[in-house]
Amino acid sequence: MLPVLNNADSLAYFWPEMILTAGAMGVFLFDLAVAKSPRRILWLTVASLGVLAAAALATSHVAGLSPTPIGLFNGLLVLDPWAVFFKYLSWAVTALAILIAGPSLEVASERMGEYCALLLAVAVGMSLMASSTDMLMMVIGVELVSMVSYALAGFKKHDRKSSEAALKYVVYGGVASGMMLFGMSYLYGLLGTTNLVGTAARMNAQAAMLAQAGVAASVAGAGRVAMVVAVVLVLSGVGYKIASVPWHMWCPDVYEGAPTPFTAFLSVGPKAAGFALAVRILYGAMSVSGGADLATAVADVPWPQVVGVIAGLTMTVGNFAALNQTNLKRMLAYSSIAHAGYILMGVAAASETGSQSVALYLVVYLFMNLGAFLVVGIVGRLSGSESIFEYRGLSARAPFAAVAFAVFLFSLTGLPPLAGFVGKFHLFKALVDRGGSWQITLAIVGLLNSAVSLYYYARIVKAMFLDKPHTEERIAVPASYNLLLGALVGLVLVFGVYFDGLRQLAGSSVVLFGHS
Amino acid sequence: MLPVPLPHTLALAAVLFCLGMVGVMVRRNALVVFMCVELMLNAANLTFLAFAQAHGDTTGHVSAFFVIAVAAAEASVGLAIVIAVFRSRGTVNLEELKTMKH
Numbered sequence: 001m002l003p004v005l006n007n008a009d010s011l012a013y014f015w016p017e018m019i020l021t022a023g024a025m026g027v028f029l030f031d032l033a034v035a036k037s038p039r040r041i042l043w044l045t046v047a048s049l050g051v052l053a054a055a056a057l058a059t060s061h062v063a064g065l066s067p068t069p070i071g072l073f074n075g076l077l078v079l080d081p082w083a084v085f086f087k088y089l090s091w092a093v094t095a096l097a098i099l100i101a102g103p104s105l106e107v108a109s110e111r112m113g114e115y116c117a118l119l120l121a122v123a124v125g126m127s128l129m130a131s132s133t134d135m136l137m138m139v140i141g142v143e144l145v146s147m148v149s150y151a152l153a154g155f156k157k158h159d160r161k162s163s164e165a166a167l168k169y170v171v172y173g174g175v176a177s178g179m180m181l182f183g184m185s186y187l188y189g190l191l192g193t194t195n196l197v198g199t200a201a202r203m204n205a206q207a208a209m210l211a212q213a214g215v216a217a218s219v220a221g222a223g224r225v226a227m228v229v230a231v232v233l234v235l236s237g238v239g240y241k242i243a244s245v246p247w248h249m250w251c252p253d254v255y256e257g258a259p260t261p262f263t264a265f266l267s268v269g270p271k272a273a274g275f276a277l278a279v280r281i282l283y284g285a286m287s288v289s290g291g292a293d294l295a296t297a298v299a300d301v302p303w304p305q306v307v308g309v310i311a312g313l314t315m316t317v318g319n320f321a322a323l324n325q326t327n328l329k330r331m332l333a334y335s336s337i338a339h340a341g342y343i344l345m346g347v348a349a350a351s352e353t354g355s356q357s358v359a360l361y362l363v364v365y366l367f368m369n370l371g372a373f374l375v376v377g378i379v380g381r382l383s384g385s386e387s388i389f390e391y392r393g394l395s396a397r398a399p400f401a402a403v404a405f406a407v408f409l410f411s412l413t414g415l416p417p418l419a420g421f422v423g424k425f426h427l428f429k430a431l432v433d434r435g436g437s438w439q440i441t442l443a444i445v446g447l448l449n450s451a452v453s454l455y456y457y458a459r460i461v462k463a464m465f466l467d468k469p470h471t472e473e474r475i476a477v478p479a480s481y482n483l484l485l486g487a488l489v490g491l492v493l494v495f496g497v498y499f500d501g502l503r504q505l506a507g508s509s510v511v512l513f514g515h516s
Numbered sequence: 517m518l519p520v521p522l523p524h525t526l527a528l529a530a531v532l533f534c535l536g537m538v539g540v541m542v543r544r545n546a547l548v549v550f551m552c553v554e555l556m557l558n559a560a561n562l563t564f565l566a567f568a569q570a571h572g573d574t575t576g577h578v579s580a581f582f583v584i585a586v587a588a589a590e591a592s593v594g595l596a597i598v599i600a601v602f603r604s605r606g607t608v609n610l611e612e613l614k615t616m617k618h
Contacts, residue, residue, distance in 0.1 A: 136575075140586075164616065167597050167613065171546070171549055175553060178557050182533050182556060182560040185567065188567055189563065189566070
């Protein structure tokens with residue numbers, strides 16, 4: 001029997017989220033206290049980072065309380081190494097998104113308080129997504145992240161692009177949550193519970209019961225179709241969060257229209273939480289043992305192959321659409337769709353090493369993708385434009401930013417000896433280790449895609465280093481941005497060579513509640 | 517009085533869901549699209565409640581309350597954004613939102 005705590009006892013394990021919730025409200029009030037201060041942005045940044053640091057400390061505290069995975073709130077949430085890993089990742093992304101918002105000119109000082117408080121609320125949502133084992137909690141987590149993200153995407157109120165992005169986001173998001181909830185209502189009806197732990201066993205038991213009861217083949221068939229449709233609908237909700245094909249349409253517009261610091265956040269944070277959820281469903285709940293029986297577990301549909309096809313489509317569509325983009329934010333949006341495809345390869349492997357490679361890649365992706373968006377923010381700060389035209393001759397106008405951008409882009413391509421190579425290598429390895437013919441095919445598709453992606457990444461590098469700038473004016477980069485760029489470049493370089501610790505960390509995190 | 521049989525309620529919910537889905541794809545007015553999204557969410561509610569009645573279990577009732585709360589929150593955020601869009605360009609027609617080209 002798995003250990004599950006009741007509501008009162010669970011509170012002792014819920015400190016990080018409680019701190020963040022109180023902190024989000026506290027930052028709103030604190031904003032009033034420092035409203036007249038000339039250093040309002042600095043104060044708010046420090047306060048929000050303090051809240052996040054407290055949440056991180058609380059996370060390490062609650063993780064130490066229970067060495068084995070335990071269920072909280074009567075099984076709505078869990079505390080297992082997988083959840084703890086993604087909690088840390090969420091706090092880190094949120095901290096970086098708050099740090100880079102201050103010096104960017106897209107978040108005005110009188111609105112910085114709202115920005116920080118809303119981001120802290122998203123952090124709570126991401127944590128709930130990563131630790132939910134009940135469909136009800138899953139909805140709450142996804143909706144908390146989505147709804148606050150709608151508001152943040154439209155943060156530049158009088159900007160036409162920003163409000164358009166928010167409207168598109170809210171329409172796509174509403175449809176996705178409608179589909180997900182409808183699927184969940186059917187899963188609840190078929191399985192009799194909203195809890196995800198042991199879904200595979202329940203589904204098999206239900207199929208066996210139908211067979212034993214000798215119901216007519218047509219009724220059993222209808223039940224099977226309903227089950228498949230329900231699972232597909234629930235997975236659409238997850239696919240929308242990670243922006244995989246065919247639920248990726250919102251992604252380019254929202255990324256382009258949203259304020260750059262928030263785009264950077266959106267491309268990493270909610271995506272990571274979505275992958276945490278995808279692994280929890282596909283590897284944790286829907287597989288019988290070690291992921292080996294996933295293929296036959298749910299209504300005889302080969303789910304890993306289904307995810308594999310989606311992975312292949314996602315990376316191909318993302319990469320080919322990115323080829324002729326001239327707006328850097330839009331190009332990076334398509335590139336992030338392609339990366340969702342790569343990471344889905346690890347999910348499609350449906351194995352322990354596959355889940356490990358997903359976790360590993362998301363950490364690496366955090367550094368390189370946030371770094372890339374940081375450079376876009378630096379250039380956009382001066383010119384207000386994200387056109388590739390502005391990047392011509394960037395090596396003369398902002399040498400350090402140009403070099404850093406080149407490092408991030410080559411890392412995103414997956415060239416050694418950068419961290420991106422390590423991440424991609426583990427994804428491919430997890431897939432090839434499964435050894436089936438479709439896995440090998442998918443790996444080859446992934447390799448070809450990486451080659452395609454080199455074209456558009458290298459195009460930016462060429463513009464930065466070989467083309468003549470349209471103006472000689474130097475770009476003034478705030479010291480804090482240079483520091484952050486240096487730190488991110490350092491991490492990308494270091495993890496490209498010394499990745500063993502990171503691999504072990506990711507490996508030890510693949511312990512999912514209720515999955516042996 | 518006999519309760520409504522499960523298949524009838526499920527069929528009604530499925531019809532509502534499909535109406536909402538088609539509406540989202542066909543209609544271009546943002547407000548009508550939001551109404552269609554609400555239809556989809558309420559179809560989920562109806563299914564939850566029908567199954568809860570069939571199972572004699574309260575989880576479905578609880579889920580329906582959560583869905584109602586989610587729908588309300590989504591409507592409020594969505595309408596706020598519609599107002600922001602209307603202020604910046606004087607229309608809520610989704611066809612005309614083409615500042616960003618593909």
